[in-house]
Amino acid sequence: MAKREIDLSLVDVENREMRLGSIISWDGSAEELVDNSRYELRSRDKRKSLEGCSGKKEKGCRLCELNMPFNQQTMCTHSIVGCQVGNIPDCILIEHSPIGCSAIHARFNLGYKMGLARRGKKIENIQIFSTNLLENDMVFGASDKLRQTILDAHNRFSPKAIFISMSCSTAIIGEDIESVAQEMEEELEIPIIPRFCEGFRSKHWITGFDISQHGIMRQIVNKHPQKQEDLINIIALWGTDYFTEILKPLGLRVNYMIDMASFDELAQASEAAVTATFCHALGSYMATALENEYGVPQVDAGQPYGFKGTDDWLRSIAKIMGKEDIIEEYIKAEHERVLPKIEALRKKLSGIKGFVATGSSYAHGMISVIRELGIEVDGSIVFHHDPVYDSGKSEQDTLKELVDTYGNIDHFTVSKTQQFQFYNLLNRVNPDFIIIRHNGLAPLAAKIGIPAFAMGDEHFPVGYDGIIRVGEALIEILARKKFGQVLKRHVKLPYTDWWLSQEDPFILARNPGILDEVAEPQLLESLTEDASPEASIIKSA
């Protein structure tokens, strides 16, 4: 095991596909993915070459990907940066871009307001600024508009820090947001943090989390920390505060980051006694940076899902806190408390098959929880896969832990919210329900009669009670199958019969030539008709 290098002296982050060898398109079993990932090896030889798919030594040690010629719309790193550093109540994010890049703000606002409510903070609208760039700006540059918007943000809200995010268009025309940020930082005397998150830069939106965390580490986190021995950083999103209750016996106060955290809450990250997260794929970069820079230890465990995951996670934190003496009793008492309810749920859910489609290591946790409930899982999707996390800790190898604890998953697919594949993937295993995050896939499941549990509150499955919460919710979700069956009987999918009849969701990658066997062109019908006297009776406007 070796810690990954994170260089906070650099303004930018390396894309995750280069840093960790992350992939977005793969199909096989979970066991194969564990084997191919070679977590331990990658962890040891970070910068050394590993044999790549082509058999040559390749930088970035990629897993073999199935490149598809067909893609459907997804998300970008710019969106992720918006829903991270744009969700800090006393800081402002400026999106330096045409207005379309800001079109998702009303959706962000829904999550943000819900998050503020869950954390007991004042509920008010999100304030993300756009420089609203137009055609002339693409020709002549837009630094003055950026300066104006920085001043507007400062004058309107006196934020404690201002972030600037780069978009595709401003990156292509070469806007120097770093220089403007430096210059305005001197003028306004608050951190002004440029973020390079143009949508085209990384093949997966997940890099946007690293970009956001890197900026906070560099320019907000307190560089001269005063240790707070009872503080635990939980790198999270908008989830309900279940962690406080879970961690109470260890005497820990929770410091949630990044969403809804204030400037000061982010600054104190370096003062915490320990860092943990609900999802290593999301939190590992910052947890590792805090460990490397400020000696804040991170959990030596997977994630707090299911019995074993939660046990290991609690033991790891207890060990760091020097409270190993009390933890076993707590774990035992918790097992005894929840087990009767879980047994009852197992009976109710017996014979049910589930399918998970979420972000990568979160999916590993989610599958653990539903398998804990006795639900069969023989197929799932992760939206990307990291063969290793930044921590390099083998204890955090969540996919391996899933397979070791709960067994293999025969059909384990890496696919970035590609709805057309989802049809074939679901047909392959025919589940009774899906658990899903991100948009675009669940509507298809509904149309083929499969109800979806949209896991909007990502903390819902956390801990021992999380198993019960998920089980109870699933009983409600399964009832919705009625609605799906109605849709299935009456609604047509937008895909051709040819595609719907394909058994292999990756056939286009394995056999690209198949596309050249295109159907006969649907020739345009001629519109010409003879002129007739009727045309002349029409009055003119």
Add this chain to the structure above:
Amino acid sequence: MTEVNQTKKSNTIVHPRYGCAIGAINTVAAIPRGIPIANCGPGCADKQYFMLSFSNGFQGAGYSGGGALPSTNVGENEIVFGGHKKLDDLIKSSLKIMDGDIYVVLTGCSIELIGDDVGAIVKEYQEKGYPVVHAEAAGFKGNNLTGHENVVKAIIDQYVGEYKGRKKKGLINLWFDVPYYHANWRGDSIELKRVLEGAGFKVNVLFGSESGGVSEWKEVPKAQFNLVVSPWVGLEIAKHLETKYKQPFLHVPVIPIGEEATTEFIRELVDFAGIDNKKAEAFISTEAERYYYFLEHFSEFFSEYWFGLPARFVTVGDAAYNLAITKFLTDQIGLIPTKQIITDNTPEKHRQNIQKLFHDISDEFPLDVEFIEDGYVIEEKVRNVDYGSSVPLILGSSWESDVAKEIKGLLIPISTPIVSEVVINRTYVGYHGALTLLEKIYSETVRG
């Protein structure tokens, strides 16, 4: 956060109320079996979906929008080496995978900036007889309203094509709401079609559940005239069709709401088209009788509700809904317009005319109309209106929720974005819609 006063005119926008030209993917998705193909970055189409469909009454994206939408998801490789191959692969595979009748490629900022010749790629498919169209949709060139006009013109030019034959008397092409952007567009379209057919016309509605898809689009050149029911969106289309097919157009800037306006609208149309008015008059009398049956019932509540009704109102929204709703509430219900803010970035050339249309609504109350796109400034203005002695009535977007709460006002969502209600089949226009609008406003009132 501590707020500091500052409303200096600048480029800044917070709380956006429209998407960019790529938002016109929704225009294509609104055509039955129309398949949009986004030729842009990986997040562009997603963001427009969230603005115009999800955060706008949770409308859903239908057959080919949302997660089903093909996109090149342009990456670094395409920025450096060009995106021709990726687009070609995507069109080819879309034709094989997506079951549609027309495929429209919309090109966004990044591909526009690197200068790919998208037209040339699409032309190869067109020459082979595939129904593929391309439209420029760079976000820095325009918003989703002008994007809508561009996409329609592209479909006319590249798919519908030339036509020199006869016209069909009484057939109308309807250019009206912008699909998805107007959260009620589906219901509006049903009501306006009902009204036009009731009056004796046949209508190409072109979008939504009542459209016949591409076969209806092919009828466009045969229509007797184009009907633009909007202050400015659609005029470019009508002018284009006038030149292309020698088709006249009738511009009705105020969407009719309520019996008097809708009846006047029908009579204007019948007169313009020169069709027999018997059917129209019979329809009007049935509709009027029904309308006043309901209005009479409503009037009892309106006259003797003890617990307070709103009187002064502000509207915040696009020019079309803003104008129509302001007129209905002022002219038909007797509410007092206090501030009207148009948020759709109406092109300069139309602004004076629109202001005049507002001023013509009332001799009694001078109308205060402004064109503003920055939510911060808009919300400041809404906050500082004098609402008199009654509960403030704000007809706006969900961005006005904070200010509405602050001044203890009623917020009725009429403009993008809308996240406080689920819109399925609803209309506020015509005969039926007016009553629904009253139901909506006064349900909020009695809820308190």
